[in-house]
Amino acid sequence: MLGDKYFMKTPQELIGDLRIHSSGYGWLLVYNLSHTPLSLMLLNPFTNDIRKLPPSGYIKSICFSAPPTSSDCMVVGFVSKSIFAVRFHFVNQSPDWDGFNVDFDEINPRSISFPTLYDRDVYVLEAGGRLDVYKIMEEDGSFWEVVAEAPGGCPSAAKCFLVKCEEHRLLLVRMDEYGESVEVFKLNQTTQEWDR
Template identity: 65%
Template structure:
């Protein structure tokens, strides 16, 4: 299945089911006054043909896809309460049936993680990832199980420390930013993005599939 998204005054989704025929199925959602500026981080749950997208303000929308019958957009969850306008939100698929939202303010002083409640359809804040780790950037987001305990319960950014040139991560245990010294976190920590360098060139996280 191939999905194309277009966000203008309306949000359109065009879906091509490769094995079902030669045509594209298109659906538009009219948001009235709440027109999304952009949508990002599309996440597809293949077993239910449900496509989630994150609107720029942090609202979660879903496109329900069916081989037969209606195809339609709907708003699943509003942005978590208290979301500052300058904050960035990142949508991540965790396991097979769970969505996580990472919210980072403009200068990185606050990093929060939320999970989508399956019953209330609201974002609930969580304070740890267990054995998992998250990689986020403006193009791709990944949530994977850590290979070693040193890597778990952390969020990795496409940023490098200005002095040592090492990749920067946020620890949900210490609520601070660190870099690695070998397999251990550096003793020095910092509370925001001051002293880090953002990778400006096009980049994306890639999850390898080893053969």
């Protein structure tokens, strides 16, 4: 800040083509695309603490539920190639990824974004602004469910974002094309509708 130079020793794991896919709790979920197989890790940039995850292949939309120092940290993501699949990994409980294929026709896997974990359920925004949830049930199987339609939809010129907030649970932020208008909606769990 004062024009001084600061030097940091860069760990070997952080050399190469890095892509940040998610952040939270002071941690970054990072792919190192230079490694074969692809290397996925959780990184604390303040302490240089790195938690390597097992090889997974490339997972497009991915998020994590808690700091990797927590016993209930779960990483969840979606894979869509010839099939659409959900992959998840309990960081401190399992050595490998688990997952299952999803068989449905009404969702285009490429249209989902902003995966957000809450109570082991994965919420995603569909391209039109609809909120969907993928319930991960360990014993009874898992299922996909539409939770709420976006209020007034999400016009193509607008940008919609899904944000987790401790106090209000899930927020939908809708911004017009130039950022001049911003609307924030809170998910009402009782009515399954967005409250402005």
